[in-house]
Amino acid sequence: MDCQPTSTGSLPKPPQPPDGRRVPVVLMLAALATGAVAQPLPLAPDKAFRFDARALSPQSIEARFSIVDGYYLYRDRIHFSVEPVSVPATVSALPPGKTKDDPFFGKVETYRGQVIVNIALKGTVPGQKVIVVAESQGCADVGICYPVQMQRVTVSLPAANVAPTRPDATPRKLWFE
Amino acid sequence: MNRRELLAAGFAAGLGALCVGIYAGTQRAKPIDSTALFALSLPNEAGKLQSLGQWRGKVLVVNFWATWCAPCREEMPEFIRAQSRYGPQGLQFVGIAVDDADKVERFAKELGLNYPALIGGYGAVELSKTLGNRLAALPFTIVLDRQGSIFLTQLGPIKPNQLQSIIDKLM
Numbered sequence A: 001m002d003c004q005p006t007s008t009g010s011l012p013k014p015p016q017p018p019d020g021r022r023v024p025v026v027l028m029l030a031a032l033a034t035g036a037v038a039q040p041l042p043l044a045p046d047k048a049f050r051f052d053a054r055a056l057s058p059q060s061i062e063a064r065f066s067i068v069d070g071y072y073l074y075r076d077r078i079h080f081s082v083e084p085v086s087v088p089a090t091v092s093a094l095p096p097g098k099t100k101d102d103p104f105f106g107k108v109e110t111y112r113g114q115v116i117v118n119i120a121l122k123g124t125v126p127g128q129k130v131i132v133v134a135e136s137q138g139c140a141d142v143g144i145c146y147p148v149q150m151q152r153v154t155v156s157l158p159a160a161n162v163a164p165t166r167p168d169a170t171p172r173k174l175w176f177e
Numbered sequence B: 001m002n003r004r005e006l007l008a009a010g011f012a013a014g015l016g017a018l019c020v021g022i023y024a025g026t027q028r029a030k031p032i033d034s035t036a037l038f039a040l041s042l043p044n045e046a047g048k049l050q051s052l053g054q055w056r057g058k059v060l061v062v063n064f065w066a067t068w069c070a071p072c073r074e075e076m077p078e079f080i081r082a083q084s085r086y087g088p089q090g091l092q093f094v095g096i097a098v099d100d101a102d103k104v105e106r107f108a109k110e111l112g113l114n115y116p117a118l119i120g121g122y123g124a125v126e127l128s129k130t131l132g133n134r135l136a137a138l139p140f141t142i143v144l145d146r147q148g149s150i151f152l153t154q155l156g157p158i159k160p161n162q163l164q165s166i167i168d169k170l171m
Helices: A023-034 B003-019 B034-038 B070-089 B101-111 B124-130 B160-170
Strands: A049-057 A060-067 A071-074 A079-083 A089-091 A098-102 A106-111 A114-121 A129-136 A138-140 A149-156 B041-043 B049-051 B059-065 B091-097 B117-119 B140-144 B150-155
Touching: A049 A129, A049 A149, A060 A071, A060 A129, A079 A089, A079 A114, B034 B140, B041 B117, B059 B070, B059 B124, B059 B160, B070 B091, B070 B101, B070 B160, B091 B124, B101 B117, B150 B160
Parallel strands: B059 B091, B091 B117
Antiparallel strands: A049 A060, A060 A114, A071 A106, A071 A138, A079 A129, A089 A114, A098 A106, A129 A149, B041 B049, B059 B140, B140 B150
């Protein structure tokens, strides 16, 4: 059976029959009796931690994680690399995250929202394609954690004096999709 | 409230109970075969292979977890308490760690783990997918009754009151 989730922490609004019978009270009592506030289904990790990359110039790439509300990434589990490996790439330092005390691992830093780094390339030519590989590991506030994820985005480096190209990854979904 | 409304409330309560923990037991597209689970052998922390079949006949709680999964670690003390209390009556927890053996050993010692911690390694996540863990996330728990049938699969922590409810039903 598929159950439609309701928003966490609120009771479902009962239907109001036109003749005002007491069915709404019945549904509210049932909801109270069971604590039937269903949890939303967790997102697949590539949706929760969406990765994107775009060329800023022929020798510079911006890599970005867009993290959905209710999810977070561990700073020390994020790593970037560029393929082919023959392309020298320098990744800027990760910004500081929010520190919390983990009983087992000690102080850990996490990210929510957006994480952006710049990757400087050497020896690339205009029109060349490189692949940015992002490794990450994160969790959801509802109490689950995902194993390490690898995401790859192909970036076309622009010709000199050309505006940065859109990423070659899956087009950004509109909010209503 | 009249009898009709009471019956409607009962029906709605049952429906609501099914909706609670919406991703409990609803992930699998096809029934999971417990035979494959009982045929599984994995090394323990000492490197000795352990077959899950040795626990057939128990109320078996197979819990996929990892030290890098904080919610996994947080639910384990309750598992330890339940193992201690109900183990003599036939409750058996088995942890399958998606992790390195040395980290598992260190954590198990710190926690005073009183049930087997089998080392599944990072490939154990793929194994859990075949058992219904479609998101391949942790913690993921499978509960089997004494007859070896799967009673529950759940992604996410099992809260103490839910665990007690499971124990009350199956023990």
